[in-house]
Amino acid sequence: MSILVYTESENNNFKKNALEVLSYGKALSKIMNEKVVCVSFNIDNTEDLSLHGADKSIIINDTSLADFKAKTYSNCISKIAKKEKSKIIILSSSADCRYLAPLLAVELDSSYSPNVVDLPKSSNPLVVKRTCFTNKAFSFSELNSEINIIGLSNNAFGVHENQSETTFENEKIELIEDTIKINSTEKITGKVTIADADIVISGGRGLKGPENWHLIEDLAEVLGAATACSKPVSDMGWRPHSEHVGQTGKPVASNLYIAIGVSGAIQHIAGINSSKVKVVVNNDPEAPFFKAADYGVIGDAFEVVPKLIKKLKAFKN
Amino acid sequence: MNILVCISNVPDTTTKINFINNDSEFDTNGVQYIINPNDEFGLTRAIWFQQKKGAKVTVLTVGESSCEPIMRKCLAIGADKAIRIDAIPTDGFFVANQVSEICKKNNYDLIIAGRESIDYNGGMVPGILAGLLNYNFVTNCIQLEIDQNIAVASREIDGGKEILSSKLPIIIGAQKGLVEEKDLIIPNMRGIMQARQKPLDVIRPINIQAKSIIKSFEKPKPKGEVKLVPSDNVDELINLLHNEAKVI
Numbered sequence A: 001m002s003i004l005v006y007t008e009s010e011n012n013n014f015k016k017n018a019l020e021v022l023s024y025g026k027a028l029s030k031i032m033n034e035k036v037v038c039v040s041f042n043i044d045n046t047e048d049l050s051l052h053g054a055d056k057s058i059i060i061n062d063t064s065l066a067d068f069k070a071k072t073y074s075n076c077i078s079k080i081a082k083k084e085k086s087k088i089i090i091l092s093s094s095a096d097c098r099y100l101a102p103l104l105a106v107e108l109d110s111s112y113s114p115n116v117v118d119l120p121k122s123s124n125p126l127v128v129k130r131t132c133f134t135n136k137a138f139s140f141s142e143l144n145s146e147i148n149i150i151g152l153s154n155n156a157f158g159v160h161e162n163q164s165e166t167t168f169e170n171e172k173i174e175l176i177e178d179t180i181k182i183n184s185t186e187k188i189t190g191k192v193t194i195a196d197a198d199i200v201i202s203g204g205r206g207l208k209g210p211e212n213w214h215l216i217e218d219l220a221e222v223l224g225a226a227t228a229c230s231k232p233v234s235d236m237g238w239r240p241h242s243e244h245v246g247q248t249g250k251p252v253a254s255n256l257y258i259a260i261g262v263s264g265a266i267q268h269i270a271g272i273n274s275s276k277v278k279v280v281v282n283n284d285p286e287a288p289f290f291k292a293a294d295y296g297v298i299g300d301a302f303e304v305v306p307k308l309i310k311k312l313k314a315f316k317n
Numbered sequence B: 001m002n003i004l005v006c007i008s009n010v011p012d013t014t015t016k017i018n019f020i021n022n023d024s025e026f027d028t029n030g031v032q033y034i035i036n037p038n039d040e041f042g043l044t045r046a047i048w049f050q051q052k053k054g055a056k057v058t059v060l061t062v063g064e065s066s067c068e069p070i071m072r073k074c075l076a077i078g079a080d081k082a083i084r085i086d087a088i089p090t091d092g093f094f095v096a097n098q099v100s101e102i103c104k105k106n107n108y109d110l111i112i113a114g115r116e117s118i119d120y121n122g123g124m125v126p127g128i129l130a131g132l133l134n135y136n137f138v139t140n141c142i143q144l145e146i147d148q149n150i151a152v153a154s155r156e157i158d159g160g161k162e163i164l165s166s167k168l169p170i171i172i173g174a175q176k177g178l179v180e181e182k183d184l185i186i187p188n189m190r191g192i193m194q195a196r197q198k199p200l201d202v203i204r205p206i207n208i209q210a211k212s213i214i215k216s217f218e219k220p221k222p223k224g225e226v227k228l229v230p231s232d233n234v235d236e237l238i239n240l241l242h243n244e245a246k247v248i
Ligand SMILES: Cc1cc2nc3c(=O)[nH]c(=O)nc-3n(C[C@H](O)[C@H](O)[C@H](O)COP(=O)(O)OP(=O)(O)OC[C@H]3O[C@@H](n4cnc5c(N)ncnc54)[C@H](O)[C@@H]3O)c2cc1C
Pocket: A203, A204, A205, A206, A207, A229, A230, A231, A232, A233, A244, A245, A246, A247, A248, A249, A260, A261, A262, A263, A264, A265, A266, A267, A268, A271, A281, A282, A283, A284, A287, A299, A300, A301, A302, B013, B037
C-alpha cells in the first residue's frame, strides 16, 4: 500500500506545485502510516524529492512524453498506481492535472475530489474538505472507493521541507497511443502566470481604458506578480480573456491579491477569495470590495498607483 | 452532425449561499437558477453549428422536474430537443454514467459539457464521460472548429494555449472564450413560443452508485474589518504588507 504523488515537471524541472503536493502527501503519509511514492516524467535533478519527504521516487524518462497528453499521462500514472498498490493519489490543481484527473479516475475506478484545501478530516472513512459554490463555501465529502484521488488546491497547504531517505527507480512504460494530435502550443515565456503567482495585480473598469494598463504592468513588474482583470475588462477586449479572474474566469489563490479600480462584485470576489491577503485601491468608499479586503486605500488609482510603484522600487532596493 | 450539450442547473451567480438542517443541505429557498455559464458558452457554439452547418442539437440534464424551466430556456435559445434524466445528481460519477447511457444509444459526433459547474465545481463530468466512452476529450476549450470529421480545438493552459486536433466523436469542456459574450443568445418571444412545442423527454435513470457523499457544508469565517490606509501614505501600506502581512 502507498500514497502516490504526481510531481509535475516542465522542461525537465519540477513545478512549484509538485513540491506542495509532495509536502501534502508526506503529511498524509504520517497520519496514515503509509509510504509516499512520487511519480515524475522527464526529470534530471531529483534532490528536491528527498528534501520534501519522498520515500520512493519513480521516474519515467521518455522523449515521447515531452509534451503533456492527458490520456497517455493518466495511463502511465494508473499503471504505477496499480504497481505500487496506491490507495490515495494526490494531484495539483494545474490545468493539466484537472484535465487528466477524471480520466485517471475512470481507469482506476476511483473517486476524485478536486479543490481540497486541507488534510483529511478523517482517514477512515476518508473525508476531505474542499471548496464548492466557487469559494463561497466548503464541503466535507466522503470518498468511498478502493482508490481515491485528491486534487489539492493551489497554495492551500504550502511547501514544507522534510528530509527523507528516498529510493529511486527508473521505470520504462509501454505507452498507449494518444489519438489527439497537438498542432501547436503558444506559451508566453518570461511572464508569471496567474496559476503559479505568489502575487497577482488585477485591474478593473476603474482604469478607464487599455492605454492605462502600464500602471498594472509596472506594479506587477516591481513585485514579480502576474496580471489579471475583471470580466468586463476582458469582454471589452482591453485585456486578453486569459487574464479574466472570478467565478466565470480563472480562480486565484495567491498570497497577495491587489485589486485596482475593481468594484468587488460577488462574482469577482468568489473567484479570488482564496487569496490570503487582499488589498483594494478604489476611489469609492462604498465599493463592496472594501468588505472583502484586508487592506484598503480610498483614492484615485491614477494618483495612488504611480506613488506605490515608486515607493516599492525604493523599498525593493 | 449530431451534438449533445450537457446542461447543469445552477444557482444564479449572485446567490448568497446558505445551508440548512445542521449545515447538511443547501438552502434553495428564494434561489434563482440559471444555465451553468460554461454550458451556456457551449450551447451557443452548438447553435452556431446548427445554423451554419445544419447540426442537430440535443440538450440533456440529470435532475428533478425543477430543472425544466432551464431546459425550456435551452430550447428557446434554439436547441431542437431536450432530455431530462429524472434523478438527483448526487456526484460527477453518477451524472457521467447517466449521460454515457444516452450517448451509447445515440451517435453524437460532438458532446459538449462545461469545464466545470459553478456549484459543485467538480470539473468531472466531461472527463469521466470521455473515460467511460473512450472518446477523445479536450477541456478548457476556448476555440472549436469542425471540418468534415475533424475537430480542431484550442485548450487554455497555464500561461498560454494549445491547439489540438482529433477525429470525431469528441467531448469538449467549454469555457469563456469559446464564443464572444455578445453572441450569447437571449431568447425572443418566437423562440419561447416554439420551445413549448419542442420535445422534452423524461427518462428514468440507470442504477449506479455515487463515489462520494457530501457529509456537511461550512461557510468561510467572516472577515475582519478592512484596515484603511490614507491615500497620501503608501509607505504605510508597504510597511503593513511587509511587516504585518509578510507578503512582500
Ligand atoms: C453570470 C455572470 C458572471 C460573472 N462573472 C464574473 C467574473 O468571473 N469575474 C468578474 O470580475 N466579474 C464577473 N461578472 C461581472 C460582475 O458582476 C461585475 O460586473 C464586474 O466584476 C465589474 O467589473 P469592474 O469592477 O471592473 O467594473 P465596475 O463595477 O464598473 O467597477 C469599477 C470600479 O472602479 C472604481 N473606480 C473608478 N474610477 C476609479 C479611479 N480613478 N481610481 C480608483 N477606482 C476607480 C469605481 O469606484 C468602481 O468601484 C459576472 C457577471 C455575471 C452576470
